[in-house]
Amino acid sequence: MLIKSVLEREEWKVKLTFVAVVLAFSVTPAVAQPGPVNPRGIALPDDIPAIRTLEQNWSDAESNWFYNAPQGSRLIPYEWAIHLEQPQSTARFFDAANIRKFGFIARTSAPDNPDGLPIGFVKDAPYDDGTEGLGVTCAACHTGIITYQKTAFLIDGAPTMGDMETLLKELAQALQATAQRDDKFARFASRLLGPGGSRDEQLDLREAVRSIAKQRVDYNARNMSHGPAPRFGPGRIDAFGAIFNEVSATFLGIPENARPANAPVSFPCLWDAPQHDRVQWNGAAINRKSPLGLALFGTQDVGALGRNTGEVLGVFGSATINEHELVLPRRYEATANKPNLLALEETLTTLWSPRWPDAFGAPDPARVDRGAELYQTHCVSCHAEIQRDDPRRQVTAKLSDVQTDPMMLRNFGRVGKTGMLERRSKTLLELGRFQDEAPVAMILKHVVERVMLNPLQLKQLRSVLDSANADSKPVNPGFESTVEITVGDKTANVSIHSSESRDGQLEIFASRATLDKIKASLGLEQESQNSIVIDNAKLVAGYKARPLNGVWATAPYLHNGSVPTLAELLKPAAQRKATFHVGSQEFDPINVGFVDDPQFPTFDTSQIGNSNAGHEFGASLTEAEKADLIEYLKSL
Numbered sequence: 001m002l003i004k005s006v007l008e009r010e011e012w013k014v015k016l017t018f019v020a021v022v023l024a025f026s027v028t029p030a031v032a033q034p035g036p037v038n039p040r041g042i043a044l045p046d047d048i049p050a051i052r053t054l055e056q057n058w059s060d061a062e063s064n065w066f067y068n069a070p071q072g073s074r075l076i077p078y079e080w081a082i083h084l085e086q087p088q089s090t091a092r093f094f095d096a097a098n099i100r101k102f103g104f105i106a107r108t109s110a111p112d113n114p115d116g117l118p119i120g121f122v123k124d125a126p127y128d129d130g131t132e133g134l135g136v137t138c139a140a141c142h143t144g145i146i147t148y149q150k151t152a153f154l155i156d157g158a159p160t161m162g163d164m165e166t167l168l169k170e171l172a173q174a175l176q177a178t179a180q181r182d183d184k185f186a187r188f189a190s191r192l193l194g195p196g197g198s199r200d201e202q203l204d205l206r207e208a209v210r211s212i213a214k215q216r217v218d219y220n221a222r223n224m225s226h227g228p229a230p231r232f233g234p235g236r237i238d239a240f241g242a243i244f245n246e247v248s249a250t251f252l253g254i255p256e257n258a259r260p261a262n263a264p265v266s267f268p269c270l271w272d273a274p275q276h277d278r279v280q281w282n283g284a285a286i287n288r289k290s291p292l293g294l295a296l297f298g299t300q301d302v303g304a305l306g307r308n309t310g311e312v313l314g315v316f317g318s319a320t321i322n323e324h325e326l327v328l329p330r331r332y333e334a335t336a337n338k339p340n341l342l343a344l345e346e347t348l349t350t351l352w353s354p355r356w357p358d359a360f361g362a363p364d365p366a367r368v369d370r371g372a373e374l375y376q377t378h379c380v381s382c383h384a385e386i387q388r389d390d391p392r393r394q395v396t397a398k399l400s401d402v403q404t405d406p407m408m409l410r411n412f413g414r415v416g417k418t419g420m421l422e423r424r425s426k427t428l429l430e431l432g433r434f435q436d437e438a439p440v441a442m443i444l445k446h447v448v449e450r451v452m453l454n455p456l457q458l459k460q461l462r463s464v465l466d467s468a469n470a471d472s473k474p475v476n477p478g479f480e481s482t483v484e485i486t487v488g489d490k491t492a493n494v495s496i497h498s499s500e501s502r503d504g505q506l507e508i509f510a511s512r513a514t515l516d517k518i519k520a521s522l523g524l525e526q527e528s529q530n531s532i533v534i535d536n537a538k539l540v541a542g543y544k545a546r547p548l549n550g551v552w553a554t555a556p557y558l559h560n561g562s563v564p565t566l567a568e569l570l571k572p573a574a575q576r577k578a579t580f581h582v583g584s585q586e587f588d589p590i591n592v593g594f595v596d597d598p599q600f601p602t603f604d605t606s607q608i609g610n611s612n613a614g615h616e617f618g619a620s621l622t623e624a625e626k627a628d629l630i631e632y633l634k635s636l
Contacts, residue, residue: 040064041113042145043096043106044152051152052359056271057352057389063156067139068112069344070124071308072337073316074133075171076212078123081134082115083191085184087173094118102170103161103234103583105145105154119143125317125335136316138308138344140164141237141267144553146594148360148587155354157270158553161585161594163601165224165232172220175213179206219316222249222258229262230607234583234600236264236561240280240412243314244440247447248416251319257416257440263407263609266561269554271353272386272547274345278397278482279307281559282409283544284441286478286495293475295464296428297452299342306448306477308341309334319451325424328461332450353388353550356634360589363634371632374625378618382545385636399482401542403614405560409541412481413498415509416440427476428453428465430511432530439498439509441479449476480510483541485518487534492521499539506537549636555593556582562605562612565593566633570626572619576612579604592630 039060042051058066076084084093091098096106099118109116120140125133144158178184188209189202197205223242225231232238238261249258265281279285285307293302312335313319319334356363375385382400386393418434426432426446434446456464480495485508494517496510508518509531518524518532543559557563564580565588583600587593605612618629 038108040067040154041107041110042152042154043108043116045097045100048147048150048152050150051154052357053154054354054357055352056156056354057350058156058347062347062350064110064112066156066344066347067107067119067137067143068122069137069139069340070122070135070337071137071317071340071344072125072312072335073135073137074125074127074318074335075136075316076134076175076216077127078132078134079192080188080209080212081117081121083188084171084174084178085187087170087177090187093171093174094121102163102167103585104140104167105143105160125337138270138311142270145585146553146587147585148357148589151359152585153357153359153587155553157348157351158354158550159235159267159269161234161583162267163232163234163583164237168216168220168224172213172216175209175216179209179213185209222246223261223314225261225264227260228608229260230264230604230610231601232261232264233603235556236266238262238264239311239314240284240408243310243444244411244414244416246314246317247310247319247444248440251313251321251447252417252419252421252443254417254419259411259414263411263560265408265559266554266556269353269550270348271351271388271550272393272395274304274349275386275393276395276397276546278399278478278544281543282412282541283397283399283482284412284479285310286480288474288478290475292429292464292467296454296456296475298338298454301342301345302452302475303477304345305338305341305452306445308345309336309338309451310444310448310477310479312336312341313448313451319447321420321447321450323420328465329425329428329450329453331453331455332447334451336451338452350391353636354553356552360587360634363631367628367631368635370625371628371630371635374618374621374629375632378621378629379548382617383548386547386549388549388636395547397482398545399542400545401540402617404543404558405562405609405611405613406541407609408559409481409543412441413500414440415498415500416443418443421446427474429475430513432512435530438530441481442497442509445476445479448479474511481541483539485522485534486538486540487522487536490522492518494518494521501539504535506534506539508532508534508539547636548633551636552592552634556603557593558612558615560610562603562610564596564603565591566630567591567626568593569615570618570621570629572616573613576605578606578612592634 086093099106105119120137122135123132124135141160142157144155144160146153178188189197189205193201222245241261245258249255273279277287286303288303289300290302293300299305317335319332321332322330382398415437418438421434422436423433427449482495485492494514496508498509500507515532557569563569568576579602580596581598581600582603584594584597586595588595
């Protein structure tokens with residue numbers, strides 16, 4: 001009860017201090033906007049006097065709910081966030097100017113955001129003693145803002161230019177400075193405890209700050225860039241690296257399972273995500289539905305719930321894996337907010353991609369028509385056309401190897417120790433038990449499934465599982481890579497957990513059903529329980545192509561953000577910019593991307609995981625044809 005007891009003392013004084021700080025740091029002038037003045041409460045810098053929202057089928061109320069809905073994560077105690085100072089300043093850490101420095105979207109105070117926190121930073125999962133935590137939602141990284149000629153354009157579901165890595169590192173530095181420096185701690189303690197705080201209470205608070213600071217430093221050490229790994233920079237993060245590390249190293253208590261975070265990818269756009277059969281850059285998460293999920297998890301949308309649960313576990317959530325297994329599977333307690341994760345997915349089903357604003361210059365109709373023909377010839381086989389506002393729209397994944405950077409695909413197939421999971425059932429319905437090692441994707445699948453599980457009594461759970469026959473479809477979100485395996489003239493297209501190559505042999509780890517399919521497709525005879533070893537095999541994995549509606553709002557391009565504009569993407573890879581600056585929010589409507597501004601960090605495509613190679617479709621077009629194709633892409 002250490003943190004809670006400190007924060008609850010002299011509650012009325014804490015509230016008075018809180019009000020004073022909010023007034024001091026959160027007041028922002030009104031922003032001009034057609035209709036209601038700034039209905040999303042965006043705090044803009046002085047040089048951007050106006051803001052516009054785009055028609056994406058969400059009301060202001062729906063957008064604000066999306067920004068504020070807690071998902072089950074916690075960075076630091078919530079009240080600390082209100083009073084914490086910047087590492088080298090007495091200004092508030094979550095001051096609007098500081099938040100904009102990191103590329104996130106600052107807001108003013110409002111009834112649903114009384115403390116003026118940025119989009120996606122909310123009061124969220126409590127600590128064990130009940131102290132409320134500050135959490136991060138998907139809106140923080142999936143709400144974009146673009147500026148053009150002194151006007152900001154707010155785009156729901158678009159990738160942000162937020163630099164989460166730098167924010168997290170400076171947050172840890174702010175906590176350390178507060179714990180170490182007497183002047184900073186004195187101000188912090190006065191705001192939390194009031195002037196009457198006792199010496200013992202101050203000592204307890206200081207120790208609590210040291211403890212939370214260590215948590216943040218340790219998280220950064222596991223999941224942020226170090227040494228030769230490239231800086232993530234604005235708009236990127238190694239998402240699966242963090243999820244895999246937290247689940248397999250932190251929650252399992254096996255530090256050696258952690259791996260360097262060296263495969264950062266861009267924040268993807270969220271529109272149409274619920275309509276895709278597979279999501280994630282490598283198509284690993286399956287949006288499957290299962291009637292059995294209603295009894296086991298409280299929803300048939302098992303893929304969506306599992307995908308979002310996995311995201312929370314990697315992004316500051318917490319899970320407790322039971323030390324002992326019973327006869328039947330047991331639920332793992334976690335901070336993931338299941339009702340809100342389901343509500344968020346339902347809300348996203350109604351989100352439309354943004355239309356190109358007229359303020360950028362209306363697309364030329366003749367060029368659009370010519371570009372449409374080029375799109376049919378060069379693009380549509382991978383990037384399907386859909387009607388953005390069709391409520392029945394569906395997207396089938398197209399995964400292929402277009403010779404882009406493979407680091408994320410390689411890392412996804414890593415293997416780790418299973419620890420206390422050894423001999424437990426891998427999943428609720430599939431056969432097989434864990435051995436001493438397993439693909440980390442399978443460990444993640446297991447943990448997510450157990451976190452999702454309803455708190456059923458053993459008899460109820462046995463009844464549900466017994467009712468599922470051997471042909472029942474899986475009830476997990478997959479977390480599998482789709483690959484093509486070729487031996488001679490025979491090919492198998494399957495989804496696997498991971499693979500390893502050594503001495504001319506390829507070992508494939510997958511479910512028993514998938515292994516049986518591989519054997520049948522390739523004419524193999526060998527038996528296997530958890531993997532299959534194949535001689536002289538070729539494996540090809542790839543990233544997922546998606547429809548390009550709203551693509552103009554998703555720069556930089558390719559899965560790792562290694563190409564700054566659409567104009568650059570249509571060049572041969574060898575002619576693309578080897579370095580450029582990323583972080584500007586000022587839009588370039590001609591080349592379609594953000595302005596290359598030297599005041600922002602340099603993106604170096606020669607660093608590991610940063611290659612801008614591949615995807616040369618359209619590179620052979622004439623300059624006029626490229627301009628026509630770009631004009632058509634603006635219209636989607």
